[in-house]
Amino acid sequence: MDLILPFKVGDAVETRSYNVGYRGAWFRCKITDMCIRSGHMECQVEYIDYPDERRKWNRLFKIPPKCRNQKASQNREIMLRPPFPRWCWENDIAELGPQTDVVAVVSSRWKVGDLIDWWYTDCFWTGKITELMSDDKVKIICPEIPLGEGGCWVADPKDLRPALDWSLEKGWSAPLSQCYKSFFEYQRTHF
Structure with missing residues (x-):
């Protein structure tokens, strides 16, 4: 079954971070490019609230950091979501x-x-x-x-x-x- 993503270049989205200092944060972004790189679907985003931050490539799916109560065989989670609803x-x-x-x-x-x-x-x-x-x-x-x-x-x-x-x-x-x-x-x- 093919995966159909509701995102395209130019869309406003929120992207999640697991980077140190910003773990658990959601950033408002705009998708500037999408492609498959090294076998993974990735998108390039421009940070709306950080205009001086360079555009970055992000994998659309990642395995989140392990919690105490989680099993090691964790599914990947999507790292993008549409803008928060009204x-x-x-x-x-x-x-x-x-x-x-x-x-x-x-x-x-x-x-x-x-x-x-x-x-x-x-x-x-x-x-x-x-x-x-x-x-x-x-x-x-x-x-x-x-x-x-x-x-x-x-x-x-x-x-x-x-x-x-x-x-x-x-x-x-x-x-x-x-x-x-x-x-x-x-x-x-x-x-």
Whole structure:
């Protein structure tokens, strides 16, 4: 069966990083070229929020770093996804009107335990809300190495969006991958 990718040169996408210092981050990019190199499908991307960064070739599929609870025979994961869908709070739907193209609706304001993407240093970091500090501050925790850079952070809620997964088969979905669920369950029971 042939693999049909929904991406083409010129598309806006987000690309994931496992590079040290940016593990677990998603970057907004534009595809500038695609080809098969050394037997692997690759794309060249231009980083939207890092205009001085040179264009880089990235494999479309990689084996993610191993988590404690994962088997060694891990499947490859896609490293690109479409731009994050528009989203809104459930009580804001009426204000958007019937012709809106919102595809994700969040039922309640942020709460402890919510899985989020946090806009920080011009990229999105996956994390989990651990404390509501005030109307304009929440505490979040990011996955530890090898899936993220780790750490607890104070964030402004306006810099958060709900965390979603994307796959070729299902499109956008929630919740996050089992590895992140395992990481956060470990954090909850050991800290």
